[in-house]
Amino acid sequence: MQKVRYTRANSVEEAVALLEKGGATARPLAGGTDLIVQARERRRKVDLFVDIKPIPETNEITFDPAGGLTIGAAVPAYRIYGNETVSRLYPALVDACRVIGGTAIQGRASLGGNLCNSSPAADSVPAMIVLEGVANIAGPRGRRSVPVEEFNTGPGQNVLQPGEFVVSIHFPPPARNSGAAWDRFIPRNEMDIAVVNAGVQLRFEGDRVSWAKVAIGAVAPTALVVPAAAEALVGKPLSDATIEAAAEAARQAARPIDDMRGSIRQRKHLVGVYVARMIRKAAERARGG
């Protein structure tokens, strides 16, 4: 491990002050499942861990039917899928949180950490995007909000400025007749990095799709929103043809790389498969299934 100091932040203001003073080598510490390993393996230069878990706001899950859901940036995955309200109203978050690492990783891994680590394959990110998640950020100049879909700017890169950190992530209340779903492809059954992941949210008016959002991960430098996939669905009843058109739009939008986890061809193919599957699952959920 590099020479790294550890300090607790007890309030948002304290965390901001510590991060600002510490500069680029001071890092917020949430569950540590990315950060501690990166610091140990010297993949990231770190000399100060600012533990944000003692801050009450980073650790709460709150919901009200008018305002929506707010999940503290440091809330570990097991508390998210263990939460009755989240399971009932935001099952797409549960889809992702249940498969991030194994049980011991889920005891610590947070949405804030998954987002801010800015991996192109981060599993919760497409789920948060289709649920219209917004990151609540605190920094030296006060608070601001950035939609999850605009948060990451490249592998390991995001919009956070010096001294800023994510306090919580907010999701609007689920719209009427809506459903969302997320899944990923990995070669093993558990404990692997996604070759492709995908999230979809659909809203219906009668039997027509009135609104849609499709997001795909691990096939570009950041998770991608695919407006053309949504356009292929909106205004029509769901059919094999509209689903295939949306899947094709997602295949077109994907810009994957070849690596040991998967080839470009395989990834493009899988994007289509997973987008189609998630459309069907989101529709099922919208119908109360």
Next chain:
Amino acid sequence: MTERIIITATINDEETQFMADMRDSLLDALRERIGLTGTKEGCNNGNCGACAVIMDGRLVNSCCVMAAEVEGSEITTVEGLAEADGLTPLQEAFLEEAALQCGICTPGFLVASKALLDVNPHPSEHEIRFWLAGNLCRCTGYDKIIRAVQKAAAQRGA
């Protein structure tokens, strides 16, 4: 010189005060500062589960926790499973089912299985396999381990 800190935590039901380096992981501290070497280091990067412990009621990999983070916490390691008068039924089941060979993964499997049975006393085979997916074993094969957990669960009665 690196910075030393004094940490107080409840480890295996005993209030324990120990000195650690500020850059120690919980795994480093358990093994090298406190002398609890039952917890094993496999990968040191979160992938193998050999270092699993229960922290405030939740399964974690101690290689992915900083020692400084456990101030005031309750930690259970493999040493804390058995009573003075013998092994737990779970440990007995591992022996009876030959659920270990070299044994390096065993403390992690025992702690993870205990954490499972604490929240789900009668897990299905699928639930056991899913829960233990973060624990790797290079020699025994998983079937015997799964059988041992099933046996321990069955012995708990309905």
